[in-house]
């Protein structure tokens with residue numbers, strides 16, 4: 001029987017822990033740091049996902065058989081390299097391979113070099129040069145900080161003023177740290193998330209999902225970390241799927257091998273179906289959040305076996321339920337802006353509710369502890385049925401400071 005450590009403490013990690021808990025080969029699951037929901041399935045240890053040394057020490061001391069990394073911050077710090085140095089088995093990419101997410105510049109140059117379809121772009125370090133370039137561009141234009149910025153480093157500028165203030169933030173005021181910007185062409189079309197298990201040139205696709213980034217119904221309001229997701233995707237044809245797999249995901253895995261930074265783990269393609277074909281918006285080097293929370297519940301094969309097989313260079317078995325899943329985020333009022341924490345939550349006991357930002361307070365109550373707080377997932381024979389069930393689950397959750405979208409997946413099932 002195996003001991004597994006999951007690094008991270010959000011909804012994504014709750015879904016990973018939940019999937020691992022169904023394996024009859026796993027008897028002990030640890031999470032660092034975990035959260036109040038994860039604590040029902042795993043032992044939470046008080047180590048942050050960025051405390052690499054402490055995680056390595058813990059894994060050694062507990063003789064952990066497999067470590068699974070959730071967050072990008074841990075990967076960008078080289079947690080996989082450190083664990084490997086200590087002969088600890090880990091599912092996730094090295095620091096060099098994780099640059100596909102941690103550096104937009106690296107990702108864009110790789111796509112250009114290997115002819116992987118993406119928006120046209122230029123890279124700038126100097127504010128004046130970047131400003132001169134946008135003065136000649138058409139709007140909207142897209143300005144991206146070249147580094148991790150917790151989903152806040154992308155600005156769609158509709159005019160020169162907006163572009164100028166984004167460039168000032170990123171290049172003069174170093175709002176996200178000192179760095180470069182990528183300025184790219186604006187693309188239009190539905191976005192979707194294609195996560196694949198990868199080991200070197202071998203690519204094993206997971207079921208696709210779609211995130212909903214805007215805060216309010218009908219895609220209104222500010223961009224967030226994601227307000228809900230669903231799977232599968234009726235708007236993706238077989239031709240789209242084959243193109244995305246062969247011309248994007250497999251090509252990218254091969255390109256990384258060729259660049260001497262072979263990838264192991266989950267490669268996440270953030271793709272857009274434009275009228276000129278499918279193009280890459282971004283890559284992530286990890287499971288998506290909240291996509292993972294709607295994709296893993298559809299997995300009917302053993303995830304622990306799959307993680308091990310991928311790391312060992314064997315073909316994993318991945319089988320899927322034909323059911324549809326829809327998940328709805330319950331977020332703190334004010335999110336993605338300022339919000340208060342510590343509001344008591346009741347009615348969130350179901351196993352189908354993943355915790356994104358919760359904790360148990362001193363009085364023993366479950367309370368809100370983040371911007372995104374809970375994720376209610378339901379399945380159904382159709383997306384419409386899953387939607388009804390997910391909304392019913394949300395209705396059971398009582399908390400005065402939460403809000404949610406009511407139209408997750410609606411474009412796919414409302415004709």
Ligand code: AMP
Nearest residue numbers: 119142154184185186187188270281282
């Ligand atoms: P990213 O962090 O690169 O995924 O960007 C965040 C969001 O900004 C994406 O999910 C898109 O909605 C939007 N976005 C990024 N790049 C582009 C682009 N070239 N054209 C249109 N929208 C974009």
Ligand code: GLY
Nearest residue numbers: 211226288289290
């Ligand atoms: N759902 C988008 C992400 O995980 O980056």
